Amino acid sequence: xxxIPRVACCLAALLxxxxxxxxxxxxxxxxxxxxxxxxxxxxxxxxxxxxxAARMAIEDFGGKVLGKPVQLVSADHQLKADVASNTARKWxxxxxxxxxxxxxxxxxxxxxxxxxxxxxxxxxxxxxxTTAFTGEKCTAYNVHWTYNNWALANGTGREVVRQGGDxxxxxxxxxxxxxxxxxxxxxxxxxxGGKVLGFARHPSPGTTDFSSxxxxxxxxxxxxxxxxxxxxxxxxxxxxANEFGVTPxxxxxGLLVFITDVHSLGLDTAKGMYLTTAFYWDMNDxxxxxxxxxxxxxxxxxxxxxxxxxxxxxxxxxxxxAAGTDDADAVxxxxxxxxxxxxxxxxxRIGPDxxxxxxxxxxxxxxxGASKKxxxxxxxxxxxxxxxxxxxxxxxxxxxxxxASPAVMKK
Amino acid sequence: xxxxxxQLLVGLINGSFYALLSLGLAIIFGLLNVVNFAxxxxxxxxxxxxxxxxxxLGVGYFWAxxxxxxxxxxxGVAVERLLLRRLYGLDNLYGLLLTxxxxxxxxxxxxxxxxxxxxxxPVPAALRxxxxxxxxxxxxxxxxxxxxxxxxCAASWFVIERTKLGAYLRAGTENPRLLQAxxxxxxxxxxxxxxxxxxxxxxxxxxxxxxYQVTPLMGSSxxxxxxxxxxxxxxxxxxxxxxxxxxxxxxxxxxxxxxxxASSVVVFVVMALVLLVRPAGLFGRQR
Numbered sequence: 001x002x003x004i005p006r007v008a009c010c011l012a013a014l015l016x017x018x019x020x021x022x023x024x025x026x027x028x029x030x031x032x033x034x035x036x037x038x039x040x041x042x043x044x045x046x047x048x049x050x051x052x053a054a055r056m057a058i059e060d061f062g063g064k065v066l067g068k069p070v071q072l073v074s075a076d077h078q079l080k081a082d083v084a085s086n087t088a089r090k091w092x093x094x095x096x097x098x099x100x101x102x103x104x105x106x107x108x109x110x111x112x113x114x115x116x117x118x119x120x121x122x123x124x125x126x127x128x129x130t131t132a133f134t135g136e137k138c139t140a141y142n143v144h145w146t147y148n149n150w151a152l153a154n155g156t157g158r159e160v161v162r163q164g165g166d167x168x169x170x171x172x173x174x175x176x177x178x179x180x181x182x183x184x185x186x187x188x189x190x191x192x193g194g195k196v197l198g199f200a201r202h203p204s205p206g207t208t209d210f211s212s213x214x215x216x217x218x219x220x221x222x223x224x225x226x227x228x229x230x231x232x233x234x235x236x237x238x239x240x241a242n243e244f245g246v247t248p249x250x251x252x253x254g255l256l257v258f259i260t261d262v263h264s265l266g267l268d269t270a271k272g273m274y275l276t277t278a279f280y281w282d283m284n285d286x287x288x289x290x291x292x293x294x295x296x297x298x299x300x301x302x303x304x305x306x307x308x309x310x311x312x313x314x315x316x317x318x319x320x321x322a323a324g325t326d327d328a329d330a331v332x333x334x335x336x337x338x339x340x341x342x343x344x345x346x347x348x349r350i351g352p353d354x355x356x357x358x359x360x361x362x363x364x365x366x367x368x369g370a371s372k373k374x375x376x377x378x379x380x381x382x383x384x385x386x387x388x389x390x391x392x393x394x395x396x397x398x399x400x401x402x403x404a405s406p407a408v409m410k411k
Numbered sequence: 412x413x414x415x416x417x418q419l420l421v422g423l424i425n426g427s428f429y430a431l432l433s434l435g436l437a438i439i440f441g442l443l444n445v446v447n448f449a450x451x452x453x454x455x456x457x458x459x460x461x462x463x464x465x466x467x468l469g470v471g472y473f474w475a476x477x478x479x480x481x482x483x484x485x486x487g488v489a490v491e492r493l494l495l496r497r498l499y500g501l502d503n504l505y506g507l508l509l510t511x512x513x514x515x516x517x518x519x520x521x522x523x524x525x526x527x528x529x530x531x532x533p534v535p536a537a538l539r540x541x542x543x544x545x546x547x548x549x550x551x552x553x554x555x556x557x558x559x560x561x562x563x564c565a566a567s568w569f570v571i572e573r574t575k576l577g578a579y580l581r582a583g584t585e586n587p588r589l590l591q592a593x594x595x596x597x598x599x600x601x602x603x604x605x606x607x608x609x610x611x612x613x614x615x616x617x618x619x620x621x622x623y624q625v626t627p628l629m630g631s632s633x634x635x636x637x638x639x640x641x642x643x644x645x646x647x648x649x650x651x652x653x654x655x656x657x658x659x660x661x662x663x664x665x666x667x668x669x670x671x672x673a674s675s676v677v678v679f680v681v682m683a684l685v686l687l688v689r690p691a692g693l694f695g696r697q698r
Contacts, residue, residue, distance in 0.1 A: 039519070041628065044528040174672070203675040206632045208623045209425055212667040212674075215417045215547055232528065235624050239531060243622070245541060245548040264528035264624065300526070 025068040025326045026096065032058065032313055033097040035087060035112065036104050036127065038076035041205045041232045045258040046104035046127045049298050049306040054101055057313035065320050073097060077108045079205060084108035085115050092119040098326050099124060099316055102309050106130040106177035110137065117141050120328045124316060126308035129256060130180045134355035138398035141328055142354045143335065146308030147278045150391045152255050153184035155276030155362050155384055158192055160224055160253050166194035169222035171213045171237055173204035173229035181228040181255055197222045204229060210237045211244060218246050230256045235265055242269055258303045262365055262377045271367040278360055279304035279344055280378050286343035301375045311344035348386060353398035360389035417547035418668040419661060424553045426660020427560035428615060432633065433640040433652035434564055435611030441584045441647030442604045445495060445506035450637065451630030452514040453609050457483055457616020458625045459521060462532045472535035479617050480610035487609025491602045521627035529626030556618055564653045571649050580604065584647065639682045645695020655693060
């Protein structure tokens with residue numbers, strides 16, 4: 001008689017064990033992985049700067065969460081989808097990585113997101129732009145942090161059309177990111193009453209000579225040549241457009257331009273160009289303070305991707321602290337329930353689709369004479385409020401958001 | 412039709428770069444039997460050297476066009492003397508591996524120092540602007556690229572095919588031991604040839620600096636095509652590399668007009684077809 005309760009107790013304890021384990025930190029460590037392009041075409045806009053940003057976030061948080069150490073690992077995905085998904089698998093299966101940040105380039109992010117969802121680990125996208133990551137490709141364990149193509153298309157596209165640039169020709173990077181950016185911008189241009197006259201798609205990465213694509217853009221007679229590419233591709237396009245006399249007869253709209261691109265082009269070549277950004281270092285005391293700390297270590301001002309990595313890792317660590325566990329479901333719920341308030345975003349919320357909706361900024365590149373100090377490159381023309389900057393939950397076709405209960409939606 | 416002419420002219424311009432680069436590669440392979448994988452990196456270093464000379468020393472474009480190839484040629488001489496020389500007795504795979512390793516080191520160092528967004532080298536003032544040809548706007552600088560590379564290629568061809576020095580070189584390609592037996596200093600010739608090949612790569616780099624963004628990866632994106640050009644032309648054939656370089660540029664231009672998506676693949680399709688029909692390349696001889 002007396003043995004039965006004891007056995008029952010033991011059984012109960014065994015049954016309860018998984019829940020008890022979930023209440024603390026798995027494997028006694030919270031591991032953050034930064035998977036990025038360390039040496040390739042996007043390594044200046046993300047790369048080592050993203051790793052530094054994550055390290056700064058961990059240090060600022062205190063290096064420990066729930067009494068357990070926070071560790072940082074990083075790897076180079078070489079812009080290859082297979083390398084990215086294999087690294088993610090190895091990190092999840094053998095190295096207890098809890099969360100992967102950055103994932104610059106949509107082809108790598110698209111490869112890692114399903115793996116993370118399958119293993120119930122979190123992805124914090126800062127580098128990639130594809131809008132569908134919180135649309136039809138959304139997962140329950142993903143947050144798209146910094147920008148998406150929809151936001152770029154709306155910010156830059158709408159403003160350019162409003163100023164009279166109503167006929168467009170696209171020079172597009174021929175992979176998921178470029179095509180998605182072209183598609184989003186086409187919608188915006190058409191909705192605003194403009195016309196798209198055509199497009200030329202170039203292999204990426206690996207194209208250095210854009211003259212033949214630019215010639216096609218030139219003979220189309222479009223007022224605006226939209227550059228649906230990124231990094232070195234954009235920089236070479238802008239440079240060669242000047243050379244071939246595309247500008248100033250036609251205007252360029254760089255749909256994704258980073259401050260590192262402007263830095264390497266020089267203001268003389270880039271001046272006057274409109275661009276949409278999630279972050280600029282010289283906006284207020286808070287952004288300046290953080291950026292100058294970053295600059296002291298990196299010798300370059302942060303891009304929006306790098307600032308986004310800091311912000312997303314910090315928000316993740318705060319959510320682990322608040323949830324009392326590093327269990328992905330609990331942390332994700334906490335992340336979505338808590339507004340983001342830091343130098344990067346004010347009162348921004350993560351929707352049920354995983355998209356962080358925050359203010360975006362329309363900027364114009366200064367002329368050399370207007371630049372008063374190093375890295376003084378942008379004039380912020382206007383702030384695009386979060387509600388206008390990003391698509392609504394309804395506009396995104398994320399299956400998760402539709403099935404989400406109203407209670408979750410409210411959070 | 413206008414678009415076609417435009418694309419063909421652009422093809423001709425790109426073809427001149429290919430010719431300039433594959434020429435150096437062909438000369439090195441012809442005499443040394445070394446597949447110089449570092450050619451792309453040497454081209455990149457030429458562009459960077461021009462940029463550094465302008466930024467830190469205020470050296471202008473035209474001086475850079477003379478000084479940078481000379482300096483890089485000396486670097487080539489050092490590489491040949493210190494490293495490459497030790498591998499002549501071995502399978503030429505070793506030379507390929509060595510130069511590939513040198514490429515990775517050079518790209519890594521420049522990446523570390525300057526990042527991958529690269530830097531902008533301005534078009535020299537004398538060559539700014541352009542001419543409207545009716546079917547396209549031709550920047551003066553691009554026209555300059557075509558003219559200079561044709562001159563350099565023709566001069567190299569002349570030296571190799573029509574002078575005594577060239578005769579030694581060709582004899583060395585054929586049978587280095589016999590040539591040495593005649594009292595010609597073949598090892599010195601090897602060293603200078605490698606130096607000259609590297610100088611040509613650096614020269615192409617300086618030519619490219621005002622056109623392309625100067626980045627550590629600029630060489631690796633062009634070197635694959637250049638290798639294909641050398642293979643199509645016939646490994647080691649001087650005339651083959653020059654004509655094929657220009658020809659491939661034109662084929663690319665034509666493809667960009669007809670079916671742009673295939674423009675990056677067409678080179679390799681041509682290569683496969685040529686190798687099927689003529690395994691030694693268009694101008695090559697079966698050894």
